[in-house]
Amino acid sequence: MIRLSVLYPSTEGAKFDHDYYRNTHVPLCVKTWGLDGAEIDKGVDGPYVAAVHFKFASPEALQGAMAAEGTGAIMADVPNYTTIQPVLQTSEIVD
């Protein structure tokens, strides 16, 4: 199982609309990529103001999602909730 974590670093003067992220953007990702769901984080302490964790069955499934037709619309939606450039982390879930 592969985890894609998208981490938004706290950035002075930047905006992040947690409600839009939760109610509109992440559901769009889940629908576009045909996932069961995603876990959304609202930062309490640490370097990130928000994050989302998606799980994919394999590296190929992740690659397929990134190349999917709807992924362009997902990217185009980002300015609707934030000005922060996210950090992307791909990992194998070992346990």
Place this chain on the structure above:
Amino acid sequence: MIRLSVLYPSTEGAKFDHDYYRNTHVPLCVKTWGLDGAEIDKGVDGPYVAAVHFKFASPEALQGAMAAEGTGAIMADVPNYTTIQPVLQTSEIVD
């Protein structure tokens, strides 16, 4: 629900023993803190070579774990698997 993510930045020349982390260190955390489990990541792409995600029922449960008697032994075990200084992120799981 509160997530504590412990993220290990890729660091040139640093060691990280994934087997020890998975088989010894994280199980010690889970046992000490009385958790159901934890999710362990092995980095594939991105800034982190490894990570773990623990879930706590509340901020108070996390605080209690950090202050628990066994947490000193957990900290003392870190040099057994890595020389990397981890990044800690605490978040509220909103979805």
